[in-house]
Amino acid sequence: MKKLFVYLLAAMIVVPGFAAKKDKKEEKDNKPVFTIVKQLPITSVKNQNRSGTCWAYSTLSFFESEILKKTGKAYDLAEMFITNKDYLERAEVTVRMHGDSQFSQGGSAGDVLIIIKNHGIIPEDAMAKPGTMIGDTLANFNEFFSVMEPYVDAVAKNKSKTISPQWKKGLQGIIDSYLGETPEKFTYEGVEYTPKSFAASLGIDWNDYVSITSYTHHPFYTSFAVEVQDNWRWDHSYNVPMDEMMRIIDNALANDYTVAWGGDVSDDGFTRQGLAVLYDTKSAEGLTGSDQAKWLKLTPAERKNFIDEMGIKAPEVVPTQEQRQIDFDNWTLTDDHGMHIYGLAKDQYGREYYLVKNSWGVTGDYKGIWYMSKAYIAARTMDFLVNKNAIPADIRQKLGI
Secondary structure, three states, X not given: OHHHHHHHHHHHHHHHHHXXXXXXXXXXXXXXXXXEXXXXXXXXXXXXXXXXXXXXXXXXXXXXXXXXXXHOOOOOEOHHHHHHHHHHHHHHHHHHOOOOOOOOOOOOHHHHHHHHHHHOOOEHHHOOOOOHHHOOOOOEOHHHHHHHHHHHHHHHXXXXXXXXXXXXXXXXXXXXXXXXOOOOOEEEOOEEEOHHHHHHHOOOOOOOEEEXXXXXXXXXXXXXXXXXOOOOOOOEEEEOOHHHHHHHHHHHHHOOOOEEEEEOOOOOOEOOOOEEOOEOHHHHHOOOOOOHHHHHHOOHHHHHHHHHHHHHHOOEXXXXXXHHHHHHHOOOOOOOEEEEEEEEEEOOOOOEEEEEEOOEOOOOOOOOEEEEEHHHHHHHEEEEEEEHHHOOHHHXXXXXX
């Protein structure tokens, strides 16, 4: 009897322990365990802080990787040089359009390429670093744009019959006051450069870069200006079917090229922790153990909590060309953010992801890196910049490049 009691006591101790281990296993099953398939060299993660300059940070990160690939040398290029030049040119267009062109912080990868072609580029240390002009350590455009926007609006909508060029000098003064002046000459590693001669010294051909998109409201294998407000230059992208768009990304990575990505990060599946999955909320309805009516009664926060609990085991939507167009036309696919794709990974269930460098600082579960599923990228891409030599030969032939 005493022996039986000892066995029963032991069972009482062991069973709870076993249950606890099972719960931990289930919890682990819902969290991604990534295996890196390919990872290309990138420069350090930066922090755009309180500035709408993801387009400058992501595209310069892309070019830094292009330079690394070509020369083996790492550079830290100046985002504030790009924004200084870009905002004046954006204001000029807004004034020419009498205020009918949006003047805002956002931009595109094409802006960066055009600024470099026309004005050159400089290293980070050749002008004031982000935030230093206002006594901060990182960029903060809140006051800057609250001063600049009404200035540009006043010029664009003034009632004069003619307009003088003086407003440009005034605006340049505002820009320089907040971002710092761009140098005409500077010295880097003992050599004197201008911004243009420095750009020419970096070892890459600035004419090698093209923008890719995928929509059906324009013919495939032609180019058009993607109709979003931040594409204020009406810079053209080559239009290809969705499956070929994805082939270009995969071919680029396979051949050691990275991609400057622009797209939508407003989905619930894009988390602040470093994960982006194209969750299928309709399929998730049937996984709650309830009917659709109950699912629809859940608040958005409750639905998100349910999906978060499922983690990477949650079902994903299969992206289609048709749905991309619907989402673009009804504004659910928007031009939110720019990031830098530089690798491939798989989770423990075989789902494939791109390694993507963000510009929100060393944050999230992966220290500034996001794992974005291939389905998410296929569905939520607005456009991306890539070296034309990274495009498969048959697609290049169709595009005539």
